[in-house]
Amino acid sequence: MPNAQPETLTLNRIATPLGEVLLVTDADGAVRALDFSDYEVRMMRLLGRHSPGFALAEGRAPVAVRRAVEAYFSGEVRALDAVAVKTGGTVFQRTVWAALRAIPPGETRSYGQLAAAIGSPKAVRAAGLANGQNPVAVIVPCHRVIGANGTLTGYAGGLERKRWLLKHEGVTLR
Amino acid sequence: MPNAQPETLTLNRIATPLGEVLLVTDADGAVRALDFSDYEVRMMRLLGRHSPGFALAEGRAPVAVRRAVEAYFSGEVRALDAVAVKTGGTVFQRTVWAALRAIPPGETRSYGQLAAAIGSPKAVRAAGLANGQNPVAVIVPCHRVIGANGTLTGYAGGLERKRWLLKHEGVTLR
């Protein structure tokens, strides 16, 4: 029996230039997950992995959060900086995700640089994996990590979106 | 991150003729676990397995429950019948444990009979295993199951206690 009183999370669907996104917030107003609609199943799986037995109810996320997301897509690329995020995951993963938020919009890092930044320069591949399991897309900018040779390599929401996001933030690709 | 607000359970230590027992109840007053003090570690492990990230605080269990336990040990062997129990575990395990409560005090069943009772006559050994993982001793009467040949076979709290409990309930052993 997971837990007697499962936590209830709020699910808000928001339209963006990249398609509808799913925004999940908790009672404290912190973002627990964000993903594109077409990957709903995956998001649920990630979410369930770290908060066993949670309940989900469609509703509206806090205004501040919702507005930040919209602002970001309208061009205010720093609008997401102040948004509070709360994630599960292992220590390693959380460290990686925290490091991601330190990458400013308009810049990119290689997987190697990311690994070095968290103090495990050799855990390159592991960092890449952790990157891919990031439950809070866009806000935790896993899209700012690319291959050492400039290749985009991969993105959970599809490379097309990764490319769009980076361009949107002012990155000139190769 | 297991759950933002871990459930808090109450731990009550109660003296009995068989030694001190640990009685764990939840906010609803349902019994989550019961075991003998000398097996505290094991109980914690079982508990933790099914409610990841719970908190424990010494305190007093609901009067009704506490009284029922004391009454049972004083000779009112049916006193525990009405006590509410809430357990985790797999479907199979819960089925087994539910079947256990249907065995009245003063009677015993063999592991084979138990398996048959839940509709899996061949899952004898599995039933035995599930029996041994019962987190709520005494109230869920796993001690009423004995070998087909009358042997007591095993008991998580020690065979001595199993023998005592059965005798206490009026069973004449072999």
Add this chain to the structure above:
DNA sequence: ACGGCCGTGTCCGAAAACCGCGAGACTCAC
């Protein structure tokens, strides 16, 4: 340049080990 090897953390599926059994076959005493 190109191809292969390795390190690193985590998840996932497969496989094996584990048992609080019990029926059946076998032995040994009486």
Add this chain to the structure above:
DNA sequence: GTGAGTCTCGCGGTTTTCGGACACGGCCGT
């Protein structure tokens, strides 16, 4: 013969273990 002890084997769910796969990149040989 019987009846009690012993041994072997199959049973089925759960837990543990193990081996891959992966959003990479540096190193070492051709």
